[in-house]
Amino acid sequence: MPPRRFAIGRTEDAVHPDTIRAALAEFIATAIFVFAAEGSVLSLGKMYRDTSTASGLVAVAVAHALALFAAVSVSYNLSGGHVNPAVTFGALLGGRISLVRAVFYWVAQLLGAVIASLLLRLATGGMRPLGFVVAAGEGVWHAVLLEAAMTFGLVYTVYATAIDPKRGHLGTIAPLAIGFILGANMLAGGPFDGAAMNPARAFGPALVGWRWRNHWVYWLGPFAGAAVAALIYEFLLIPAETPHAHQPLAPEDY
Template identity: 70%
Template sequence: MPAPRRYAFGRVDEATHPDSIRATLAEFISTLIFVFAGEGSSLALDKIYKDAGSSAGELIVSSLAHAFSLFAAISASINVSGGHVNPAVTFGALLGGRISVLRALYYWVAQLLGAIVASLLLRLCTNGMRPDAFHVSYGVGEAHGLVLEIVLTFGLMYTVYATAIDPKRGSLGTIAPLAIALIVGANILVGGPFDGASMNPARAFGPALVGWRWDNHWIYWLGPFLGAGLAGLIYEYMVIPTETPVTHQPLAPEDY
């Protein structure tokens, strides 16, 4: 009989299990690393150029900064927490039954706090420069920005599933951090000029809170969650064979 997919709120001991604490800490630190470098590159361009983000070269710099830092952040945490570094990725894994609700809540708190701390550190290190925040570009409607975030995050989550979650990924799992970082970098080259290409609610929230810039902010929550959720469900129920045993990735052991 095919193994049923497991959806669970989480065991009582999981809330305080050392594995849960370590995984939560890993998500906090990795998200901090990613947002610090990604947002920092935007502030650096603001410092260098009066009208940052207006040239192809600056777009490439931003894309590379996000790709490099995400590759490092995922590599640093994938063996501990799964290397989500993104509330939308955690949501997609949750819908696919790959993580418990309790663990997802831990991850979301850690990811948001990591982004906030990274943005605060940037404001301190840059002598008070306000972090940039994502918003749709002039001439781009909110509906277009929403659809773009859905599509971009769908591609990201699908890549995460194929390289890091699929039980039959085999040796492909070794390049998961690189593959995920590359799709994020490529998506920024596509969506950056239109809406900034966030694909990550934590990446959008930290700078928005610290810089107090909230224009079009809802797009960067709804779009990524819809895109990641759709990709997670499609890959889980249409791509992974039903006879493949499914377990939470990762979950705390049954005993200490």
């Protein structure tokens, strides 16, 4: 059995139909997720002047959970249902996806988030996407730690339900479990920094709404949390003798 390793990928992978189809699936799924997720925030702001209420937090968290559940479900068979650059980064570190394919995923995810945010701005008559902001009184490094901890839980759930070769029938509920952990984390971290856990989710609204204050937090935190979760699960919890595929093409191989 070949050892677990970081996979660069081959040049021809960049133009392989499977890579193109997987990237397109990530683009569409991320656009679906960001449109529904950011749209729920804009909708709440239109209905209520003060959106910083318990009921508003619950509504937005549920909308994000349902949107991610749908987005992962519709892309799972083609790309593995990452819908998040941090998830792709975790899969890359674990050798579950090649660097070539990861780059395609990242570009597709960011473009999907931007297109969804642009469409939202057009459809709402020019409302600027709000994106994410560190709450007043919350230190930026506290926000980084919070994003890292929440993304750790998210990527750990992805590994346990969608990647682990021994997941068995648990894989059928992977999209639901991933959506649930996202919604739960938003209830925990939303009042502090918005609880992004997804650099693409933060990037699209930031670009279209031109809101960049402390934007780096929503890249550093998720990538750090994803890295820790992937390395722990991949190298400590998955037995070394487990068959390992470096270039997944379907969830059963992924």
